Amino acid sequence: METAVKEKSRIFRFGNRTTDGSKEMKNLLGGKGANLAEMSRIGIPVPPGFTITTEVCTEYHQIGKEALIEKLRPDVEEGVKYVEKIMGKTYGDSENPLLLSVRSGARKSMPGMMDTVLNLGLNDEVVEGLVKKTNNERFVWDSYRRFIQMYGSVVLGMKPDTKEDTDIFEEIMDDLKERRKIKLDTEFSVEDLKELVVAFRKIVKQRTGKNIPSDPWEQLWDATMAVFDSWNGNRALYYRKMHGYPSDWGTAVNVQAMVFGNMGDNSATGVCFTRDAGSGENVFNGEYLMNAQGEDVVAGVRTPQQITKLGSKRWAELARIDEKERREKYPSLEELLPDLYAELNEYQKKIETHYRDMQDMEFTIQEGRLWILQTRDGKRTGTAMIKIAVDLLKEGLIDKKEAIMRIEPMKLDELLHPVFDPRALENAHVIAQGLPASPGAATGQIVFFADEADKFKNSILVRIETSPEDLEGMNIARGILTARGGMTSHAAVVARGMGKCCVSGAGALNIDYKKREMKVGDKEYHEGDWISLNGSTGNIIEGKVATVEPELSDDLAEILELSDAFSSMKVRTNADTPNDAIAARNFGARGIGLTRTEHMFFGQDRIRAMREMILADTRNGRRRALRELLPMQRGDFEGIFEAMQGFPVTIRLLDPPLHEFVPHELAHQKELAKDMHISVKAVKNKVDELKEFNPMLGHRGCRLGNTYPEITEMQTRAIIEAALNVKEKGVEVKPEIMVPLVGTLKEFTLQEQVIRNTARKVFSERNDRVEFLVGTMIEIPRAALTADKIAVHAEFFSFGTNDLTQMVFGYSRDDVGKFLPVYYEKGILSNDPFESLDQEGVGQLIRTGIEKGRSTNPKLKIGICGEHGGEPSSIEFCYRVGMDYVSCSPFRVPIARVASAQAAIKNKEATV
Template sequence: MLTTPDFAEITPTAAIRKDRHGNRAKCLQRLVRLDMPVPPTVALSFDTVRAIADGRMPDLEALVGLFGPGALLSVRSSSETPDWGGPGTILNVGMCDATADALAETHGPDVAGAVYTRFIRSYAVHVHRLDADDFEGPITPRLAKAAYEAEMEEPFPQDPTVQLAEVLRSMARAWEGTTARLLRQAQGAPADAGLGLVVQKMALGPAQGISGAGVVQFISSDTGEPQITGRYLPRGQGRQALTEGAAQFIESDPRGPALEDVAPEQVQALRDAHGLMRKRLREEMQIEFTLMDGELSILDAVRTPRSARAEVAVAVALAESKVIPREEALNRIPPYTLNGLLHRQVKAGADRDVLTTGIPAAPGAATGKIVFSTTAATASAARGEPCILVRRETSPEDIRGMHAAQAILTERGGVTSHAAVIARGLGLPCVAGATSLQLDPRKKTITVPGRRVFHEGDIITLDGSSGEVLVGAAEMIEPALGGAFAKLMEWADDARDIGIRVNADTPEDAAMAQRFGVDGIGLCRTEHMFFDAIRMTVMREMIFAENAQDRAASLDRLLPMQREDFIKLFELMKGQPVTIRLFDPPLHEFLPRDREGIRALAEALDLPVSRVAQRIEALQEFNPMLGMRGVRLGITVPEIYEMQARAIFEATVASSEKGAAIVPEIMIPLVTACREVEIVKSAIDGIAAEVRTKSGVDFTYRLGVMVETPRAALRAGEIAEHSAFLSFGTNDLTQMTYGLSRDDAGRFMSAYVQQGVFSEDPFRQLDVDGVGELVLLGAERGRAARPELTLALCGEHGGHPESVDFSRRAGFDYVSCSPYRVPVAKLAAAQFAIRDKGLALDVKV
């Protein structure tokens, strides 16, 4: 073994380190330790490659001498993490006139000519950046050298050390280039990330007998199921087999010739190698190999590329076969990876004609016809035609259209806009803030950069995971919620140490959430129950009522509808806690905005159009999100909260009579003062007493507050004296703490993040320094006043891994999030619990 400060031969005992020589070098050493047939290999450290980039070359004569005279070499990159990439592999270094002549004598002139030409082309294009077109087509070594020499004005180098020096210098400098640096930093690499290089003696694929090169893996990259896939190219080199049409299958296959047909022992040796790697490296590996006159060499092994679905399947399979513990299987899956299983996705590698881009507001993908209104969306759904609802921004009156659509695209808004929040609750893909769209609802067109115009009825695909809107129908991958995914969720439930509840607004939402297994409902936004067409009309009648008596009469018609909804929720949750937020939005959100809608409302209410228009105008507010909504509406129009409380308690009685004991949790929104809680609590207690007396059934309930104003967080101690729980609504709390409109911040947020004003969009990731300090302060003061106080986080941040960890460390009882974020939150909670217990294992050979 030869080891110098500049390079080290890879042997079982060599001091090869991933953080010094890179992932590939370390993996090759593990293969050597497993007695795999790896050709002689030398590793160059990060420091050596940096020196090469600066012009200081190692002792190349000593390095080349390790491999013996006439050896051909390959040079491969070895970054610390495979995702960080690196320059492409260069093969056949050392090929020159003398080597070509010797090769022609042993393997024939055709083999020698093909190898030499391939190296000259690669050396010219990838090392010296010459025009690839000059080296295309049928070309001989003589013509290739002539093209090289014409451009470089010097002979093609014949000295292997000179060739190797230029290859190493080219790869080292490519790593330092601006584009390469930006690409790897986008994958999470630090600015000073180093590159290692490995130099390996080549096993000559274009040899006599059974000779060639191939790549094989033993799972499906799409599903993770056991399956031999790969290609083998007789007389090939490197990864040619993956691109050449003449490549063969690995395993015997009725579709065509296969390596196993002529070399069954070698294919079995690959199976054996895979089994050993899986057991000892504890991973599914993709193997690059060559055969030289029947002799197998394993050149490299990398982690098998895989989809999110396959990622989960592999981790679970490794754990079930006792290769890795369950804790490690859980830790191997990045939580956001689960989005690729829960929703339809655009298939990797599918053609993408990008129409425009926006903010990826809700994951998944969908294809459908463009529609511009709720009416068009519901009509399209009635015809069985999938559609995508396109709006400037959505409002509560669009709920029916959103239910009917396959996806939602908005010109305005961000990750916590109305469209985004509702889409995530419904499990629909959403792209918000697509500001380059020019939407014309009257002409029913959208215009995008390049003056491309799309009309209602045109088919598009919306990718809510990437924020891209694509022309036409893209190839999709369906979600996978059973099998390995279900098993992973079971293990996550066993490991996590914080409750995970769901934001569910209707019985349909709750039924969907139960598929993921939740600890209850942490937020039921009752206003979303009113957007059915019949209920909307009754709601509008209530808004137009002249006095409290008339309002109560309208609400009496809504009461049985709400009661039935609550009964269904309680039945679905089977005794689990259900937190019901009382009515929150300003009343104007239930009223039409356009002339057509105003006329329809006037006809439904049998009122003059002018009077309806005047009433709508009177209800408008300069800043409705800070106006008469939430508890302010409950105090000034108490009939609403009284109706809702009665519906909750009557549903509780009905459920108890069916044998389903339930303790409803009633949450007051937008509180800023202790007195607000006292007033509402007094009214609700009165309603509870009435229902108990009338029904003869005793029941209890818990009253709590949604902390979403800074003052509520600061005064949490006195508020807690009248509350059984505090649930922090971080959407509005972030908005009010920053003084930002969550619907408008998307217009400038990317510039703020890019320039380092904010490290991340605070509506996407909880600001633990500012908003988080208010949350911690409120939690501390609340628990000081009432030690048994339940604490929760129920904003959209609740499904983010960082927020889950923040809540755990703050001593919260649970987080609550949209249904399709529940698996992400559960996995994150399990990973943090495992980390804190020191159970995350990562044993390597």
């Protein structure tokens, strides 16, 4: 086997056990190109071809089509000659023609997001020559109609007139089927296919104003540039934004010899997975179609068959087809072509062992010869991700560090969503059955168009079949339901990658886009009607179904325990109630990084006392109202301390401005006036007095505590008394009192004095004490810049990155949505700074604050409690700058535990 790595080449060849590349070159060759090279290197039968690098894509967008073609022409001509030599055919020759495919390939798999063109090199003369060469007229004309269909859509940009239109090519074929009284594409005669070619050409000309070029080289160049263009297509842009992939990566282009699964009853095409992408079970599975090509399996236009005998039986049970009918109409590849199945099975074992991960493979059988078209790390659900990592660890294919690094932390979110209550399912009305394409439970209102998925708060996207253009709607919807398509259809694969519930191939559904209607038998369901999907069984259920909280699996528990062993940075939670605290403890939180006390004041039994305090004109009046609130706050803190069982609990003193607690509508002001036995005018005057032009920068946080120290006194007393009460029960407590919105040292020290004086009074009254810390939230830029002074007095810092981000950027978090989409489009920002920490700007202030703080207080405890505390890239930054902990919402604790371990492993400081 020859490997000759070329330097500074624009193309890298593969095939016939020769390759210029390897699997390590994904950044340059894209995932598909690198894997084609690698499979060729290890002896897997790959159709020969060459990869045009991702750097060329960048070059194309810089210099344009014509200039690039001139630069690229010698390399591409050399690559085509290489393929011609191996295949013994000539591109563009009418007597012995070579046909080519052009496919995209980014460094990370983006299934269906960019373009593919098959059967390049066909024209009228080549068609005639190919008929003579193959003596298979039907195959040639079938390939020709496919070429025109794909070229018109991909290269010439043919689109439907309206969104209600189905694919015009499919409409033409359906009309012909109706006239011929046939059901399947494979039943078209040669004359039918010739008629379709004429019709397809005509509609392409009508819709685009252009003819399909007859020059094979013009076809090849235009298809290549179309793939480069698709890198910046709407669906690719959305997919990159969704997954956080940079726009400057570019895509490679893979030019490959065509092999044909549509040459008759001894040819086929298929998709397979080395393990179950839904459950992670170590079972080879997949789907295939006889006498088919390219996208037929994933497009869902025909019912695909299962690769394995076991898979066929499972599929037949779900589809309610008896065993006899299954064997006759839908035999597995294992049953139909046992020798070829055995060969495919050997290859999948070899490829998975080589890559040490679950693989998603495409294959073609051409007249009894098996070719592997591509392999990639398979998209999988969160459940499968965890199981596969644990199983590969147990099988010895990967070690503990790699098992942790195989986890996509954000996909763990899938495992923490509610599932259908089994008791509710007992009485559920199942209206139809589909394939369980992606596990989960989804309840929502029907929408039929992807761009209307946000019409309802909870929507179910119902389609005949999905396409890459539906990506954004699929992401918004709670679940996806299709009438066509198997377990490897576009809907199934993309939904699993998103962790989205999906039921596919529900053949009983009759969907009419123009009427916005779905019929099942005689029953009609319209836009806005409620349905529920069980992605684990394929059941489609009428109406809403109750849900319950999920339980953590043993495999996930194992991954989380492993993560804790590697991680030095603790994970706390943001929790305002005992229930939240208990949930977080169950997910493995090692303390509370933020308890927001203001949330405790909004209950019906508390808001009156809070408003009485606000309306009071004297300190004594405020104290009287605060005495009513004291036992309520104390009880809340007791519950939280008990829930955390000795782990530290950081409690933030009152933060929001007081106007948030008073009624702003006249009717509610009248109710308050009546309840407080004061005039409506007095209430209105107080509300007006509290009104601020910019509340975020106004009278809130420590400014409230310094203006009304009695508020700080009450909250401190509630915290300390609660801690002493819980201590008496034998439970260890570690309170940490946090002063919010500090900008100057004096703001902090005045509050610290009130806190410590109040604590001393309580200790004296109770003749007991507890250890506690007093610290501050760093959310004002000035606090970060003067952190060395504040840290002389503060015992801990907690970075409140929500407000810090607002102040550093000068963005209002509530209004940023008005311009962020434009900023993404223009490249001003690559992601939302409120979701992923801005490490260059906000991060620089955090780093400064930590360095300055620890320069005067080496023992300073430091954490983060903003929303970024649950986002993986932000967590890695927190690790690098030396934080002791991150804090996030309870349901993000497992995500943060894995991300913390990954940060330690990446920075090579973790050993187990």
